[in-house]
Amino acid sequence: MICNVPLTPEQKQRSQFNYCCYCGINGISYMCLGETVMVLLAVRLALPDWAVAAISAMLFFGFALLPLGKWTTARVGAARSQADFWVARNIVAVGVAMSVPWSLLGWRWLAVGSVLGGAFLFYGFRAAGVVMSVPLIGEITDERSRGTQLGRSNGLFNTAATISLVAVSALMYWRDSIWTLFGIILFGAVCGVTASRFLNRIDETEGLRESARHPLSEDIPQILRSPAIRRMILGRICTNLCLLMTTGISILAMKRGYGISDFEALGFSLILYAAKSLGSPLCSLLADRIGARQALQAFFLCSAAAAPLWIFAPQNYCLLHALSLFILLGLGDCGAEIGKGLYFLQCVPQKLQTSASVIVSLFDGALTGLLAIALNALILKGGEALTAESPMALAKYQMYYRLALPFLAFAFWGVSRQRFLPSAPR
Numbered sequence: 001m002i003c004n005v006p007l008t009p010e011q012k013q014r015s016q017f018n019y020c021c022y023c024g025i026n027g028i029s030y031m032c033l034g035e036t037v038m039v040l041l042a043v044r045l046a047l048p049d050w051a052v053a054a055i056s057a058m059l060f061f062g063f064a065l066l067p068l069g070k071w072t073t074a075r076v077g078a079a080r081s082q083a084d085f086w087v088a089r090n091i092v093a094v095g096v097a098m099s100v101p102w103s104l105l106g107w108r109w110l111a112v113g114s115v116l117g118g119a120f121l122f123y124g125f126r127a128a129g130v131v132m133s134v135p136l137i138g139e140i141t142d143e144r145s146r147g148t149q150l151g152r153s154n155g156l157f158n159t160a161a162t163i164s165l166v167a168v169s170a171l172m173y174w175r176d177s178i179w180t181l182f183g184i185i186l187f188g189a190v191c192g193v194t195a196s197r198f199l200n201r202i203d204e205t206e207g208l209r210e211s212a213r214h215p216l217s218e219d220i221p222q223i224l225r226s227p228a229i230r231r232m233i234l235g236r237i238c239t240n241l242c243l244l245m246t247t248g249i250s251i252l253a254m255k256r257g258y259g260i261s262d263f264e265a266l267g268f269s270l271i272l273y274a275a276k277s278l279g280s281p282l283c284s285l286l287a288d289r290i291g292a293r294q295a296l297q298a299f300f301l302c303s304a305a306a307a308p309l310w311i312f313a314p315q316n317y318c319l320l321h322a323l324s325l326f327i328l329l330g331l332g333d334c335g336a337e338i339g340k341g342l343y344f345l346q347c348v349p350q351k352l353q354t355s356a357s358v359i360v361s362l363f364d365g366a367l368t369g370l371l372a373i374a375l376n377a378l379i380l381k382g383g384e385a386l387t388a389e390s391p392m393a394l395a396k397y398q399m400y401y402r403l404a405l406p407f408l409a410f411a412f413w414g415v416s417r418q419r420f421l422p423s424a425p426r
Contacts, residue, residue, distance in 0.1 A: 011203045015203045015204075019137070020152060027158065028191045031164035033184070038119055039055055039056070039251055045115070047112055049252065049380050054373050056247065058123045059123045060368040060369035061123070061368075062125075063366045064124065064365075066358050066366075067216075069132070070354070077204055078209070085125045086129055090192030092121040094185070094189055095114055095121070096114060134345065135211070136202070137149060139207075148284065151283065154280045158276040168184055169263060219355035224359075228419045229347060239300055239336050241375075241411050242303050242412075243333060246307070247303070251269065254268055271322075271323060272329055276334035284338055287335070295342075300332065301332075310325075310397060311405075313394065347419075387399050
C-alpha cells in the first residue's frame with residue numbers, strides 16, 4: 001500500500017515481516033529454477049562450455065532491463081512493481097524448461113536459445129523488479145535496523161534455498177532424469193508466483209513513486225560527478241566479475257572436470273547455500289563492525305580463493321578440497337550481497353537512490369554480464385587450447401584459473417579503490 005505520510009513503526013515492522021516471508025518462499029523458488037538447476041539442465045542437454053558459463057553471466061546481463069522497472073515503479077510503486085515482475089519471471093522460467101522437449105526432438109539450437117533466452121528474461125525481469133529493492137528496504141527500516149534486516153532476509157532466503165536444495169537433491173537421487181529437472185523448474189515457478197503475494201502487502205510512501213518519476217537525465221550528471229559513487233560502481237563491477245569467474249565456473253569444473261553426477265553436484269550447491277545461510281548473520285555483523293568497504297574486500301578474497309584452490313587441486317576428486325572451496329564461495333557470495341547493499345545506502349544520498357539504483361545496476365549488472373560472457377568464453381577457449389594434449393579433463397579448468405589470476409588481481413584493486421565510509425550509528 002502506498003501512503004502519503006511517513007510509515008509508522010508498526011507499518012515498518014509489518015512490512016519487514018512480509019518482506020522476510022517473500023524472501024523465504026523465494027528461496028525455495030530460486031533453488032528449483034535458478035542458476036544451479038539451469039546449469040545442470042544445460043550440462044545434461046550437452047550444451048557447449050561457453051553456453052553453460054553464459055548462464056551465470058545472465059544474472060548480471062539481465063540488468064539491461066532495469067529501466068523497465070523504473071518506468072513501472074513510477075506508475076504502481078516499488079512493491080507492486082517487483083511483485084508484477086516476479087510473476088513474469090517465473091512464467092518465463094517455464095520457457096527454460098521447454099528446452100527439454102526441443103532437445104529430445106533434435107532441435108539443438110532451439111534448445112540452446114530457450115535456455116539462454118529464458119535465462120536472460122528470467123534474470124532481466126528480476127533486475128526490473130528489484131531496481132527499487134534497496135531503496136524499499138531503506139524505506140521500511142531505519143539506520144539502526146538496516147544491517148539486521150539485510151542479514152535476516154538474506155539468511156531466510158539462503159536457509160529456504162538450502163532446505164529446498166536438500167529436497168531437490170533427494171529427488172534427483174531417487175529419480176535422476178531430465179524430466180525430473182523439468183518438473184522441478186515448474187514447481188519453482190509456482191512458488192515464485194506465490195512469493196509475489198507477500199510483496200503486495202508491503203507498505204511504502206509516495207516518495208518512492210515520485211522518485212521513480214524523476215527523469216534520469218537530470219540525475220545522471222550529479223551521480224557520475226561524484227567520485228565516491230564512481231568508485232562504488234568500479235568496486236561493484238569488480239566484485240560481480242569475481243563472483244562470475246569463480247562460482248559458476250567451479251560448478252562446471254566439478255561436473256566436467258571430475259565427472260561427478262548431478263546428485264553430487266547438487267550436494268556441493270547445498271554446501272554453498274548452507275554456508276550462505278549460516279554465514280548471513282556473521283557477514284552482517286562483520287559489515288556493521290568493520291564497515292562495508294572493508295567487509296567487501298574480505299568477502300572478495302573469500303571468492304577469489306577459488307583460483308588457487310583450483311590451480312593446486314588434486315587430480316582425483318577430494319571431498320576436503322570441495323568442502324573448502326564451496327564454503328569460501330558461499331561466504332564470499334553472501335557477504336558481497338550484504339556489503340554492496342550497505343555501502344550503497346551509506347554512499348548515495350537518499351534523494352538520488354532511485355536514479356542511482358538504475359545507473360549503478362546498469363554498470364555493475366549489464367556491463368559486468370557482457371564482460372563476463374566474453375572473458376569467460378575467451379579464457380575457457382584459451383585454457384582448452386593450452387591443454388589440448390592433456391589426458392586430464394580437469395587440466396582445462398586449472399589452466400582457466402591460471403589465466404584468470406591477473407584479472408582477479410585487477411578486480412581486487414578496483415574493490416580497494418572504494419572510499420572509506422563511517423559505519424551506521426549503533
